[in-house]
Amino acid sequence: MLRNNFYRYKHNNFMRYKLLLILIAIVAGISIILLFPHLIRNTYNVTVTNKQIINQNNVSYYYIYTETEDGELRVFEDANNFTELKFNSGDLYWAMGINRKYEIKVYGINMPIFSHYQNIVKVKGIVK
Secondary structure, rough: HHHHHHHHHHHHHHHHHHHHHHHHHOOOOOOOOHHHHHOOEEEEEEEEEEEEEEEEEEEEEEEEEEEEEOOOEEEEEEEEEEEOOOOHHHHHHOOOOOOOOOEEEEOEEEEEOOOOEEEEEEEEOOOO
16 A cells, blocks of 8 residues: 555656656747847848838838848848847937948848848948
């Protein structure tokens, strides 16, 4: 009789640990998915060719169209981001001039099919 109680107690602890491990795996998976774009970083030397503001549902999206030194056309997003502690996207957007050269630091993945572009973190002007 005593032996059966021990196995029941052992089984209950195993189930608790199993549920705890599943919960930890879910939280870790969500954290990785949310932080993954912040791990991919690039620096580009670009010339700004155009800028656009799109307003949807009282939210403004800032897009900056550029040409790299290689002649490749790229679109970047300029959005605030709490994880990056970036809260000056509007100021950054208006500070960048068309037909001017900049060194920009970006993070994220460029997926134009889903309207998801790399986000600009820092901008530094280049003197010709």
